[in-house]
Amino acid sequence: MYRYMDRVLRLTTHDPAVGLKLTEVLSLLTPPALFQPWIVARVFCLPVEVTPSARADERLIAAAA
Secondary structure, three states, rough: HHHHHHHHHHHHOOOOOHHHHHHHOOOOOOOOOOHHHHHHHHHHOOOOOOOOHHHHHHHHHHHHH
16 A cells, blocks of 8 residues: 555656645545546556665565565
């Protein structure tokens, strides 16, 4: 869930429609709608980058080994 939200937040800087939907959801103006098919498709079309949460996961795995 955290990685998905990281990607949604990153997408809002490039896609005004997703930014508007996120603002509406966070302002409680619309029901949680961040898993609508058009948003999910745009999120997964983003280039894969190492997000801060992914780096934290890698550190936890390395520490556990």
